[in-house]
Amino acid sequence: MHHKSLVAARSGAAVSAVVLGGLLAGAPQAAAADVSCSANVYKRTFYKNTSFSGSPVKTDCDSAIDQNWSGSPVSGVPSNNFGVRWSVTRDFGSGGPFKFAVSATDGVRAYLDGVRQIDMWVGSGDTARSMSIGFGIPSGKHTVRVDYVNWSGAAKVKFTYSPLTSAKDDSTAPLAPTGVKTAYDTKSRKTTVSWSANKEMDLAGYSLYRRPVGSSTWTKVTTTTGRSFTDPLVNPDDRTPYYYEVRARDKAGNTSSGSKDTIxxxxxIVTELTGTYDKATHKVTLNWPLNTEPQFDHYTVLSNDMVDGYWKWVPLGTTKGNTWTTAPVVADGEWRHYRVLVTNDNGTTTYNPGGLDAYATNELWLEIPDGIAPAAAPELLAGSCEGGIRATANDYTPAPIRDFTGFEIERREAGTGTWSVVVHQGYDPRRDPAFVTVCDQLPADGRTYEYRARTYDAAGNYSPYSEIRAMTRPTG
Structure with a gap:
């Protein structure tokens, strides 16, 4: 490439080349004065020599390299034997195939990240020569630099860098858009989505997509060259959450992956509902994270209760806080179900289905401890058995509605106050009536013993005691 550029310089012909990935030798770069230029604008430095040595005579900013000087370019720089250097660092987005193109009299070189890409460093007098080269640029930030020297005569220089945008040249997809933000208007029920500008130089536009949470199907909302859009979607119940994402497309028709989904x-919504039952007060206390969204207005707390023979969600009240204590609840060992709804500042409330949902984050299934004892005392019979006294506890409750799991029989010597447990055991559920019997081994010493019985349930609740039965062990 270097030899071809020299030939072109001597003959005045135009040179065009396409080299993908080809790099030429680098060259040292003199330090430029500390001048800040706007994004993607060249910093330009003038030197009164062709070696770019010493301090620049002047440093300024230049939006484009397209000059035609017939004399001194700036005060303090001679008409001949001067040098001008341009440099800019910019983000090339996803990168891809680009073209450097230059037209100049005398010497010109173009660099990418300090690596020479174009080299026409031979005097040409007043005759301009041109050259272009195509090559791949990696994604991200890179520095473009152009060095120009005028040895004598007219000083003309023009340089451009641009993406190759035809589908046959460019198969590099743009980067996914970033900075996606959403704003929901509760009054209009519309969502405005905005995003940051892509760095791609060959950007053609953006496409906005949405999908309901729980679905994998995306729907294209719009195609735009702008960077925001207000989605006119209005849900009948204004409750469905949606994901939005933005995709970029370039002039070659390549499309980026989607931006990070924004819900x-x-x-x-109530993201978690917990609760506890206080055995002392018989009240349930519910807790949930406090919502901080600007459209939040208040909560409604509900309990699933039997009403006219049907289970229904019954409102207990409303609150702006994140805790609720119910009225006393019977400790019946049953499950209680609670739900917390959210209402926004437009008066729309969370969907409230009639049934139960074990997976709903705003619903709590709470098992209440059983504090209800078996209702009736068992029957107690006492008699003699070999070596002691037989005590039998019976209960005649039909098997389907028995509310106890076992019997306990106690004994004490008549005239004393201390009872001791003779038997504590479950019954055979196949028997009707249910019973437990025991032959209590006692010495034949003429003493009298008293017995009583009760039933118990799985929660440890006990029924009332039976009547006391007394039996005397005769002297043996």
């Missing part, structure tokens, strides 16, 4: 919830 829009028309309503705040």
């Amino acid at each position: 829009v919830r028309p309503l705040p």
